[in-house]
Amino acid sequence: MNDYPVRSEQQVPMLLKSFRKARGMTQADLARAMGVTQQTASDLERNASSASVSRLLRLLSAIGVELVLRDKQADTKVLTPDQSETGKSGPLDW
Structure with missing residues (x-):
């Protein structure tokens, strides 16, 4: 898997x-998968920052x-042996 x-928004x-x-997939295929028009799919692809x-998550899912x-x-950050990925606290540690 690549990251x-x-x-920058220009990369999107x-x-x-x-x-x-x-x-x-064509833009028409994308539009069908999202349940939108081809023009909407094109606009979303070109102007994802807006x-x-x-909608962006729906496009990504499609x-x-x-x-x-x-x-x-x-x-x-380097974890010590007694720490685990699941044991770290973070922004969603409620």
């Missing part, structure tokens, strides 16, 4: 289009891609 870090349209095409989170948020600081 594709996104550091290219990545979405690449994933869609890698799945052998899409609602809900092309088989997941959104992963990673704590950049945690990537550099």
